[in-house]
Amino acid sequence: xVFYFEKRVKRTIREYxxxxxxxxxxxxxxxxxxxLATLYLMNEVCKSMRAKLIAISVxxxxxxxxxxxxxxARALCRKLKVKHEVFSFKKxxxxxxxxxxxxxxRGGIGRSLKLRGAExxxxxxxxxxxxxxxxxRWILNKAARxxxxxxxxTGHNLDDVAQTTLMNVMRNEPFRLARFGASGGIxxxxxxxPRVKPLFRIPEKEVAQYAILTGLPVKFSECPxxxxxxxxxxxxxxxxxxxxxxGTKFKIMRSFxxxxxxxxxxxxxxxxxxxxxxxxCFEPSSAxxxxxxxxxxxxKKKN
Ligand code: SF4
Numbered sequence: 001x002v003f004y005f006e007k008r009v010k011r012t013i014r015e016y017x018x019x020x021x022x023x024x025x026x027x028x029x030x031x032x033x034x035x036l037a038t039l040y041l042m043n044e045v046c047k048s049m050r051a052k053l054i055a056i057s058v059x060x061x062x063x064x065x066x067x068x069x070x071x072x073a074r075a076l077c078r079k080l081k082v083k084h085e086v087f088s089f090k091k092x093x094x095x096x097x098x099x100x101x102x103x104x105x106r107g108g109i110g111r112s113l114k115l116r117g118a119e120x121x122x123x124x125x126x127x128x129x130x131x132x133x134x135x136x137r138w139i140l141n142k143a144a145r146x147x148x149x150x151x152x153x154t155g156h157n158l159d160d161v162a163q164t165t166l167m168n169v170m171r172n173e174p175f176r177l178a179r180f181g182a183s184g185g186i187x188x189x190x191x192x193x194p195r196v197k198p199l200f201r202i203p204e205k206e207v208a209q210y211a212i213l214t215g216l217p218v219k220f221s222e223c224p225x226x227x228x229x230x231x232x233x234x235x236x237x238x239x240x241x242x243x244x245x246x247g248t249k250f251k252i253m254r255s256f257x258x259x260x261x262x263x264x265x266x267x268x269x270x271x272x273x274x275x276x277x278x279x280x281c282f283e284p285s286s287a288x289x290x291x292x293x294x295x296x297x298x299x300k301k302k303n
Pocket of ligand 1: 060128129225226
């Protein structure tokens with residue numbers, strides 16, 4: 001199992017040229033099984049390609065959750081002798097994720113009101129994951145650029161690809177689908193460090209088995225905010241369908257690859273508008289304010 005698992009991942013890395021000789025490669029290391037397996041495999045590949053490997057972790061500040069995972073991330077980096085950089089929401093954004101969630105829920109209304117059929121609050125409440133995802137991407141891209149990385153590998157697996165495909169269809173966000181993928185995005189800019197996903201063809205269950213069999217320091221825990229996420233509902237749905245119709249996740253991924261080709265050509269023709277710089281943080285953005293600064297601004301109003 002371990003041999004075939006590694007063979008499939010390495011084939012994906014070769015096929016999409018995720019590592020080239022002498023490059024500087026980053027791995028976004030959350031400390032979960034997917035990112036640990038990605039680091040472990042990328043370390044082997046980078047060694048053989050004489051590429052430099054650096055792990056980047058983001059501490060969102062989620063009490064009782066991220067700390068233990070970061071401990072495992074540090075342990076693996078020490079074992080593999082990989083340089084490890086840790087960035088925190090508190091330092092980079094000004095607030096921990098727990099503080100962000102508190103602001104978001106202030107007033108004690110929101111979900112419970114909705115469930116009782118009352119009017120939703122005037123200010124639209126964002127799920128914690130919306131903030132978390134935007135802030136993490138902002139930090140990772142900035143850190144990867146400052147560390148002069150050529151690529152940044154993430155631990156997205158087949159389940160993530162199937163869920164993301166359906167979520168973007170359900171939200172009618174085809175541009176997000178266009179920029180998602182195994183390797184790189186649709187906008188080529190030196191401001192964006194291209195992302196690569198070596199595990200994108202591997203089901204989540206197999207990543208978990210691989211992590212256990214190879215003795216990676218894994219801890220299976222769930223973020224306390226995960227239940228708020230739309231992704232959680234989609235994950236449940238996809239898993240149920242997969243149970244009844246095995247192979248569905250692969251089929252969604254294959255459909256996505258076909259759709260992406262068409263979408264990439266549409267958006268390359270300029271449908272996304274010009275890439276600008278956020279007037280506040282100077283990070284790349286398609287609007288005056290980037291999504292990170294927009295959310296920070298919204299938080300100020302709710303605070
Ligand atoms: Fe962040 Fe949501 Fe993931 Fe928790 S589940 S770490 S809040 S994106």
